[in-house]
Amino acid sequence: MIILENINLTLGNRGILFDVNAEIPDTTWTCLVGPNGAGKTSLLKVILGTSPYSGSATDNSIEIYRNHDRNVAFVPQHPQIPAGMSVAEYVMLGRAKKDGWGTESKSSRNLVADTLKLTGLFGMQSQMISHLSGGEMQRALIARALVQEPDLILLDEPTSALDLHHQIAVLNSIEILKQRGVTIISTMHDITLAAMYADHIIVMQNGRILLSGASAQVVHSPELKSAFDNRINVFTLDSGRPVVMPTKDGLVD
Amino acid sequence: MSGEELRSIWRWQITLFAALLLLVIALLGISFGPIHIPFTSILRSFLGMDSHLSEQDRSVLFDIRLPRVILAALVGSALATSGAVYQTVFRNPLADPYLLGAAAGAGLGATIAITNSHGNLYGLLPAFAFSGAILAVVVSFFISGKFFAEPNSLLLSGIAVGSFATAVQTYLQQRHSASLRPVYSWILGELTAASWQVVTWSAIYIGVALIILLIVAKQLDGLMLTDEEAYSLGINPNKIRVIAVIAATLATATAVAASGLIGFVGIVVPHLVRGLTHRVTNRALPTIAITGAAFLVLADLGARTLLSPAELPIGIITAFVGAPFFLFVLRRKRLINQ
Numbered sequence: 001m002i003i004l005e006n007i008n009l010t011l012g013n014r015g016i017l018f019d020v021n022a023e024i025p026d027t028t029w030t031c032l033v034g035p036n037g038a039g040k041t042s043l044l045k046v047i048l049g050t051s052p053y054s055g056s057a058t059d060n061s062i063e064i065y066r067n068h069d070r071n072v073a074f075v076p077q078h079p080q081i082p083a084g085m086s087v088a089e090y091v092m093l094g095r096a097k098k099d100g101w102g103t104e105s106k107s108s109r110n111l112v113a114d115t116l117k118l119t120g121l122f123g124m125q126s127q128m129i130s131h132l133s134g135g136e137m138q139r140a141l142i143a144r145a146l147v148q149e150p151d152l153i154l155l156d157e158p159t160s161a162l163d164l165h166h167q168i169a170v171l172n173s174i175e176i177l178k179q180r181g182v183t184i185i186s187t188m189h190d191i192t193l194a195a196m197y198a199d200h201i202i203v204m205q206n207g208r209i210l211l212s213g214a215s216a217q218v219v220h221s222p223e224l225k226s227a228f229d230n231r232i233n234v235f236t237l238d239s240g241r242p243v244v245m246p247t248k249d250g251l252v253d
Numbered sequence: 254m255s256g257e258e259l260r261s262i263w264r265w266q267i268t269l270f271a272a273l274l275l276l277v278i279a280l281l282g283i284s285f286g287p288i289h290i291p292f293t294s295i296l297r298s299f300l301g302m303d304s305h306l307s308e309q310d311r312s313v314l315f316d317i318r319l320p321r322v323i324l325a326a327l328v329g330s331a332l333a334t335s336g337a338v339y340q341t342v343f344r345n346p347l348a349d350p351y352l353l354g355a356a357a358g359a360g361l362g363a364t365i366a367i368t369n370s371h372g373n374l375y376g377l378l379p380a381f382a383f384s385g386a387i388l389a390v391v392v393s394f395f396i397s398g399k400f401f402a403e404p405n406s407l408l409l410s411g412i413a414v415g416s417f418a419t420a421v422q423t424y425l426q427q428r429h430s431a432s433l434r435p436v437y438s439w440i441l442g443e444l445t446a447a448s449w450q451v452v453t454w455s456a457i458y459i460g461v462a463l464i465i466l467l468i469v470a471k472q473l474d475g476l477m478l479t480d481e482e483a484y485s486l487g488i489n490p491n492k493i494r495v496i497a498v499i500a501a502t503l504a505t506a507t508a509v510a511a512s513g514l515i516g517f518v519g520i521v522v523p524h525l526v527r528g529l530t531h532r533v534t535n536r537a538l539p540t541i542a543i544t545g546a547a548f549l550v551l552a553d554l555g556a557r558t559l560l561s562p563a564e565l566p567i568g569i570i571t572a573f574v575g576a577p578f579f580l581f582v583l584r585r586k587r588l589i590n591q
Contacts (some may be wrong), residue, residue, distance in 0.1 A: 026480070042446055045481060047482065048481060048485060050480065050481050050482065050484050064375040072485050073485055074481050074484075075389075076479050076481055076482060078476065078479075079479060079482065080344070080477065080479045082474075082477035082478065082533060083533070084527065085477065085533050085534070086261075086531075086532075088259055088262070089532070089533075089534060092262060093474060093475070093478070093486060094486070095487050096472075096474075096487060097486055097487035100471075100472070101471035101472045101475070101488070102470070102471025102472075104261065104262060104472075105397070105403065109259045109261070109303075110259075112259060113259045114383055116259075125259060135505035142262075148485075148486070154485075165414075227332055250440050
């Protein structure tokens with residue numbers, strides 16, 4: 001269980017996060033949603049342990065910045081793409097923590113091969129990572145996170161650069177992680193997709209948590225509309241699934 | 254499903270091949286020169302057997318050739334390894350060991366030693382060059398401020414410090430035009446001063462630096478990613494960067510102090526090894542070190558024999574090969590980026 005208490009984060013003179021309180025249960029999928037600049041990525045970095053914060057952030061009752069033994073996978077929105085590195089090499093980096101840097105066990109090679117098959121990248125293992133398309137790159141990142149066999153995975157906008165087909169493919173592969181008992185925290189622009197996959201949704205605005213709770217409950221709450229300046233509408237399909245649509249300025253629905 | 258189809262990231266056979274290549278080239282380097290020493294005599298001397306060599310030939314072998322080849326190997330491996338490390342740390346394929354003002358600082362230090370009119374400081378040239386290189390790098394770090402918050406700011410401050418040091422050096426040269434020649438011959442690089450004494454202190458500093466670099470090398474691959482990714486994979490990126498840059502700078506400064514400015518080794522060799530093996534991983538670092546040694550021993554052999562008995566500055570040989578190669582890399586990089 002990850003418990004955040006009164007988290008504040010300031011970069012230079014600018015406040016980024018203000019009094020953030022949240023509880024994230026193990027083996028669930030929690031989605032951070034909100035407009036750009038709401039502090040979603042910053043909160044992910046606090047949970048990862050790379051951002052200095054005030055307040056208390058604990059993972060299994062241990063303060064996060066003190067604990068260097070956690071196995072947390074991080075999938076960034078804008079990865080640094082190493083020129084000249086092959087897909088196999090790139091995914092193999094995910095084994096570094098388990099095997100030790102600079103070596104790889106035979107079982108790791110098997111795991112990487114299997115994971116490449118699972119993410120549809122097998123056959124491309126010798127290609128340069130810099131030559132991959134946006135969707136393939138995203139799947140390579142997910143594959144690296146999968147072979148890391150983490151307890152917790154943090155994903156920053158895993159679907160933002162993808163078309164609908166690849167969005168679903170990537171989200172399904174993240175769901176595989178959840179089935180394996182991994183805790184998932186992701187930021188996502190698309191609230192409809194967030195509601196479809198995540199167990200919990202945390203809505204953020206201007207560095208604060210506006211509301212949080214079970215996905216269905218959050219999506220239908222009026223606060224969600226105000227977080228997006230009343231520029232969204234929530235419809236319910238016959239199946240009961242919520243769909244969030246933007247409204248057009250000046251038009252009354 | 255099995256992973257049989259997935260090849261291992263690095264094959265030790267490549268490293269072994271480079272090591273054998275170094276041995277062969279070193280043997281050629283020891284054998285050829287104004288006086289030819291046959292391979293069999295060299296091997297017999299090393300094994301302590303009767304080598305049928307004259308006293309003069311033995312002296313050439315043990316007091317001139319051997320220290321010179323060893324120094325070339327040390328300097329070559331230092332420059333190639335630190336080049337590869339700088340390229341990874343600064344995420345810049347054209348970064349080279351002289352980047353952070355080290356070369357210009359060393360040049361200024363050497364010029365001060367040569368042009369000093371209050372006595373002969375020529376014997377202290379290595380110490381002056383070493384201090385100049387280290388000082389320039391420290392100043393670059395100091396100016397760039399937040400160490401590695403922005404790797405490019407360190408690069409830019411290195412360029413500024415380098416330009417300043419070069420300006421002061423040029424001014425000193427203008428004031429002491431009589432000493433232009435020794436300054437220039439040092440700037441072009443030379444291994445003629447190789448003695449067992451120089452070999453010993455170079456081996457100590459370069460040895461320490463290389464051991465540190467080979468230890469952190471395994472984690473250097475993590476620096477090709479964002480810091481958050483590197484952290485999640487279990488390394489502290491800033492710690493690795495600081496250790497790597499300090500060790501690479503120590504190796505560079507020692508190489509410069511021992512042999513002057515020998516350009517392009519730090520660019521040519523890492524790109525050659527990575528290009529031929531199609532691997533950017535820093536697991537290649539031992540191979541890059543060995544290949545760098547072989548490259549410079551070979552270049553020195555060329556410097557000694559091409560215009561024999563006259564000698565070319567080794568920096569000219571490496572630049573002759575390196576400059577076109579540098580442009581080739583630059584052009585290929587631009588093609589990739591398009």
